[in-house]
Amino acid sequence: MANVEVSLKETMTSIEGAMGAALVDYTSGMALGTLGGGKELDLTVAAAGNTDVIRAKVRTMEMLGLKDEIEDVLITLGGQYHLIRLLKGRGHGGLFLYLVLDKGQSNLAMARHQLKRIEAALEL
Template identity: 65%
Template sequence: MSNLELALKDMMSIDGAIGVAVVDYNSGMALGHLGSSKTLDLQVAAAGNTEVVRAKMRTMEQLNLKDEIEDILITLSGQYHVIRPVTGRKGKGLFLYLALDRNRGNLALARHQLKSIEENLEV
């Protein structure tokens, strides 16, 4: 099993996970995704969240911020969407995407688990 497949399975095992993806924010393409829902198209989510990441990167550059993004959180009434850029040199240009059910998931624990998965991801 590849490191990417393992990362996707680990992400999907997070309590409350609805769908997950590893996305290249240069192209907007998902390298892989898991999960299914009638209301969540992971290909569309990958492309749309690419724009969110790009916009935040541009804004940080314009503000001359030298910090790194840990994660970006989008809070909906029934879901959390967590975007975590991959910081390791073998994953630059990628981000992890997790859609989490608010009633079944624990946001703090999910962020902690995503951090661990991101640190071990090699693509």
């Protein structure tokens, strides 16, 4: 089992093209941990903004009467992928892993697979 710091380090080192990663509480919009990013990628601002994305999708699913769970959300930009993976089980409710990938250096399918593996090992 891995803590937040170890999980974020694993995310950044094991996923090719990773530019930044965060663990976010979408009830508050606060990042519980960040790694990577930089001047042009403020992960704290991104965490708060993506909280709004998740809240909107959850509300929409409720209005539609969908009885399913969000696995992940992908936002594709010209040069980046932004991947949001909602955590499930073991007290992880209300949390998501946020990953920014360089589109030209990453494999989206492998990144999703690795995030799922990292989620399974995360212990809060």
